[in-house]
Structure formats: C-alpha cells, structure tokens
Amino acid sequence: MFSNFDFQAIIQALPYLFGQGMVFTLTLTVLSALGGLMLGTLLALARISGGRVLSTVATGYVNLMRTLPLVLVIFWFYFMVPYIGQWLLQESRPIKVGGFSSALLTFIMFEAAYFSEIMRGGIQSVARGQNAAGLALGLTGGQTMRYIVLPQVLRTMLPVLLTQTIVLFQDTSLVYVLSLTDFLGAASKIAQRDGRLVEMYCFAALVYFAICFLASQAVRHLQSRVAIIR
C-alpha cells in the first residue's frame, strides 16, 4: 500500500518539476491559447464573411482538426515542420526544429480549430443586431467587426474561451509522446530515474487537479459575473 510512500522524493524533485516542467507547460499553454485564439478568430471570420473558396478551406481545416486525435496531430507536425521549413527557407535539407517550437506550432494550429468554433458562435449571436447598428452609423463592415462585434464576443465568450484553455492546459501533457520536459514529462523522468512511479504520478495528478479545479471554479465565478453585467 502507501506504507513506503516517499514524500522526500517529491520534495527533492520540486525545483525540477516546477522550475522546468511547469514553466514549460504554462508557457506552452499561454502562447498556444493566444496564438490559437488569433488564428481561430481569423478562421471564424473566413468562414462567416470570407468568399466561397476561403470559407470552404477554413471549414475543411476546422473539421479536419476536430476529427483527428491530438496525438496524431502532434506526430504530424513533429515530422512535417522540418520539411515545411526547408521549403519555406529554400534550404537543401529538412531544417531542425526544437521540440518546444514544434509543440507550440502544433497546439496553435490544433486549438485554433476549437477556438474558431467558439468565436464563430459568438460572432453569429452578437452580429445579428449589432452589425446593422454599426453599418447604420456609417462604419465599414470591417470596422463594425473590429470595434463593435469582436469586443463583445470576446467579453461574452471569455468564460468559454478560458474553459477551453483549461482543456488545452491538460492537453499539453500529451507532449509526453515527444519526450519533452513539460510538467508530466519532468515527473515521468524522475519517476523512472528514481523508481518512484507512485509518488511522482500521484503528485502530478494532484497538481493538475488543484490547478484545473481552482481555475474552473474561477471561471464559474467569472461566468456568473459576466451573466449579471449583460
């Protein structure tokens, strides 16, 4: 049972787990969320107001991403990015891409599909009345989107976007398949080096739980406040 549970092993590993692992995980989460939101918004706009070709391409991309397991997408990008880099930079051989850059690009491209669905729903619900109001004032379609619709969408969709970011935070643990040192990767490396699987995986689960639980409670709180404001 837990009789030989070694807390010392966890304490000794803390600097490595958080200083390296958690920093990696959080950086990846935040940058992917921001990048994914920007790309996702563009995809949503392309679907709503882009021409037929553009909107078909965007729809196809979003649906493809939402159909594939994230693990497979991680592998795809990991192997594909060096070739794309070679083609872009006109190098003679596939370029070398670091694990972090590869993971970041993967998560931005993958999460963009999910963020775009959220933004699309938001834009459609806000734009119904607000579009006409903006255009009636003499704003262009782009200005209406930029100054009137999108700010409202971001505000009303914030809780959903944050919830998706919590999912993203959990999903980053899958960079384990590239042997990167995210939080779980760090825990796993120590677990295997010291033979402390029980301690490390239990502790990792606890940390993930604490962060996600608190974050989702905070989002819930925010949601009730947003609901009152509107």
Place this chain on the structure above:
Amino acid sequence: MTDTIIALQNVSKWYNPAFQVLKDCTLAVPKGEVVVVCGPSGSGKSTLIKCINALESFREGEITVDGVRLHEKGVNLPKLRARVGMVFQHFELFPHLSVLDNLDLAQIKVLGRGKQEARTKSEALLHRVELSEHANKFPGQLSGGQQQRVAIARALAMDPVVMLFDEPTSALDPEMVSEVLDVMVKLAHEGMTMMVVTHEMGFARKVAHRVVFMDRGEIVVDAPKDAFFGDVGNERAKLFLSKILQH
C-alpha cells in the same frame, strides 16, 4: 365524516423562514362535491393543491386523503397518488409517448393492469374526451386544448376517487378554453369529486358546490356557491371578484 375525501387541518408551509406560503389552511371536500379555489396569483392555491397529493411537502398540520394521513411514516405515496387524479396547468403529457401510451403507462406500471385491459380503458376514455382519432399521435402534434383533454383522460384512466385541477385552462389560447371546461363540466355532472384551482367563474357558477377564496396563503372565504356569488362579505374577495368579473 366518513365520506370526506380530502381533509386539511391547519396546514402551514414555509418556503423559507421569512416566507410563509400557507397559513393555517383548513378545508374539507366531501365525496361528490366540486370545490373551486380562486384567489390572486401567489396566494398559495397551487401550492395547496399540490400538497394534497404530496407533490409539495408541508411543515405543520394534517392532510387526510381518502382515509390516508399524508404525514404518517410509511405512507405509500405512489399508491395514494394513483387514486388522486391530477391535471396540470401545462398539461405535462409525456412528449416521447403517443397519446395512447400516455394513458397506458401508469395503468400498467402502477395499477398492474394488463396491456390489453389498459388499452381498452384508454380507448374508451379517449372516446369520452372526443379524441379517438388522435390516439396514435404524439402530444406535440395536438393543440393545447386537445393536450389538456388527453391529460384529463390520462388522470381518469387511474379510476381516481378525486380529481385535482391546477389552473387547467390558464395556459390555453382563449378559443380552446371551452372544450376543456366542457369535459370538466361533464365530469362534475357525473358526480366526480373535484377540486379545481381556476379563475373561470363561469365554470364555478355552473358546477361548483363551494368556492374557496385564498389570499396570501390563507383561506379567507369558504362558502357555498350561491353565497359566494351573492354577497361574499369579505372585502378582499369582493375586490378580487370585481377585478376578474368586470369584463
């Protein structure tokens, strides 16, 4: 008193310590009587009627239904409710079941009737509410008035000793009110014991034996029909009556 179907003794209920929905309500409904309950919205009428088949709980007092004391431990509520028919404001037909299946379900599951026996009973009742041709439709395909008639038939299928109606016509479009009231009038003439929460004073005039007026959780007036419509003698009831009758 043996033929009293419903008896309430000093029933009180609170939603929270600050808000008392029922205050000391005492009322008796003898067999064969039709009692109409009216009063302004929020006066506790619906709560009172839902207490009678224990869909709502109450804190103080006693309710006896067909000889069964509700607050006693070990009361078989499903068995009791099966003998008390209830018709809701919003019909509450089961949307996933056909009209016939709506009538069959509780007959089979609660009364243990056989499929065929239940079916025969259901068809007879649908005939009675003049909806035979809609037997195999789903509730969503019927008008509000038709749905409410199905709901009445569903309650009657259990051979209830008393029927409770909770504002049965207030969710209906005006042109459908009379088809539902007609069914209820017929039922009253057949001698069914009924307790009806409604604002339809025409219905009360036609078939009620007694009218109960509630306000702020209290039973303010409990009078025979003629006395109630003659001179009710209570200011609040007078005011209420004048408001709903002035058109």
Place this chain on the structure above:
Amino acid sequence: MNYHWNWGIFWDASPEGAGTYADMLIGGLRITLAVSVLAWMIALTTGSAVGVLRSLPNPWLKRLANAYIELLRNIPLLVQLFLWYFVLPEIVPEAWGDWLKSLRDAPFYTAVIGLGLFMSARVAVQVSTGIAALPRGQMAAGLALGLTLPQTYRYVILPNAFRVILPPLTSETINTIKNSSVALTIGLAELTARARAIQEFSFQVFEAFTAATLIYLVINMIATLLMRMLERQMRIPGYGAK
C-alpha cells in the same frame, strides 16, 4: 523537397513477421474500435448513473456526483491512464498487484476502464443537463400518476433527457474514439501507435500518417452517420416544435 514518397509501402511485408504494413494498420484500427466501443459502454452506463444522482434533490448524493465529475474532469487523461496502469498495481495488496502486472492485455483493459471512466464524467454532465432542461412539471406529472421515483426516471425523465442530449452525445462518441489514441502511451497498439510504428520501421512518415488520418476521417463519418440515424429514429413527431 527530398522526401521519397512510396505509397506502395503498405503492401510491403512488415518487419514484425506476419503480414504487410497495411495489416498493421488494420490491426490497430481493430484495437481502436474495440477500446472505443467498450469504453463508450462504460461511459454511458456509469455516466448516466452519476448524471441521475446529480439531478436528485438529496444534497449529499449531488455532492458525491459532483466530486466524481470534478475529479475525473480536472486530471488529464494521460495522467489518469498512468495512475491506472503504473500506480494502481503498486497500492493494492501485493498479490493483486502481481496479478495485475501479469495480465497479458493490461494496456487494453487499462485503456477501456481509464478512458471509459474519463468519458463517463462528461456523459454525466450531459445527462444531468438534459434532465435539468426538461420542464419541471414532467417529474410532478409522473409522480402524480402514482409512478415511483425510479419509475418516473425510467419511463418519463430519461427517455426524454436522452433525446435532448443526443447531439452532444454524438460528439462525445467521437471524442472517445479520438481519445483512445492517448493509450499508446501505455503501450496499446492502436491505430496511431501502429502508424507511428510504420514510420519507425520504414521511415515513410507521411504515408503512414496520411493513411491513419483517412481512417480516422472514415470512422468519424460512420459514427456521425450512425448517430444521425439514431437521432432520426428517435425523433418524435411534433416534439420540440413549440
């Protein structure tokens, strides 16, 4: 680009001995489907039970259901699989642990149970949301007819709630299939793992991943189609027209 395409690779014999590379993918597909179906069954049954608990008036049962949901929702699936696979055998009595470790298809069972429970929390949320979305009077109407509480759930509440949540359940079905790929981390030879293995053996990365991608697309299309058919089958004339 100096990548050498070779689409014929799938008909080459795999270095594993028996069969071609294509057979490897089909074997992986079989495991993906088996894990997904079994896990989805666990998710539906457990999730429905927890969802019903969450909808009951008893505050303790509600709290219990919420605790279950929060616990399973806030830990990454990968970590949960590690807990089942690496940690569980160490913390149960030694004899049981040894038995668990000696199981031949341990990754398979772990994937089924771990993924099933992970998805069950999401099903539970859907079920209880579906129940909450029904008109409150339906419960009263069932009880008023003399149905017991379990009977009211069985014959009135659940048949309606499931119809309400069928569309979100479709996407959870697909999520189950997608998530089964996470089990490659505990050594399950499912579809993505097999594509990866082909890449390692043959270096034909993109052929392998393209094939896997197409297979996932087809599975998802079929799953969506089946659920659509079910939805149509379950549709009630006039329901939801209000």
